[in-house]
Amino acid sequence: QVQLVESGGGLVQPGGSLRLSCSASGRIFSIYDMGWYRQAPGKQRELVAAIISGGRTNYADSVKGRFTISRDNAKKTVYLQMNSLKPEDTAVYYCNHELGYWGQGTQVTVSS
Numbered sequence: 001q002v003q004l005v006e007s008g009g010g011l012v013q014p015g016g017s018l019r020l021s022c023s024a025s026g027r028i029f030s031i032y033d034m035g036w037y038r039q040a041p042g043k044q045r046e047l048v049a050a051i052i053s054g055g056r057t058n059y060a061d062s063v064k065g066r067f068t069i070s071r072d073n074a075k076k077t078v079y080l081q082m083n084s085l086k087p088e089d090t091a092v093y094y095c096n097h098e099l100g101y102w103g104q105g106t107q108v109t110v111s112s
Contacts, residue, residue, distance in 0.1 A: 002026045002101040009093060009106030012085055016110070020080040022095030022103055030073035033098040036080045038091035038108075045094070049080060063089075085110045 008020040020036065035050035049059045049069035057069050068081040078095065087110045095103035 002097050002099060004095045004097060004101055004103035006093065006095050006103040006106040009108045011109045011111065013112050014086060014110055016085050017081070017083045018085065018108060020082070020093055020095075020106060020108075022078045022080075024076045024078075024097065026076070029076040034069075034071060034078040035096040036069060036078075037094045037096055038089075039094070039105075040088075040091040043091075048093070051078065082108070087111060 003025040004022055006020060006022045008018060010018060012018055031053050033050060033052045036048045037045050038048050039045040047060060048063055049057065049067055051057045051069045051071050059067060066082065066084045069078065071078045080093070082089065090108060090110050092105040092107050094105045
């Protein structure tokens with residue numbers, strides 16, 4: 001059983017930055033791929049960024065160059081640094097574990 005707890009969401013103006021964190025329970029973390037997804041009102045949940053156990057990353061085209069996913073295996077935490085935020089980035093952001101576990105979500109609102 002793995003529990004994921006996200007934090008770091010909030011309200012930010014366009015062009016601003018936020019860093020999301022996702023802390024995982026469980027004894028083993030480093031061998032699993034992790035990802036961040038988001039779901040805006042009326043839309044399907046979509047992959048934002050993923051990081052495999054070896055550290056390779058991939059991003060949705062809409063966030064490339066603005067978002068950075070990283071992980072600290074010692075802390076069993078994955079991060080999503082979000083820069084140059086746009087109103088269309090507004091969504092609930094979810095942390096995902098390779099074994100199919102999800103966090104509770106954290107709201108990100110980009111608005112002036």
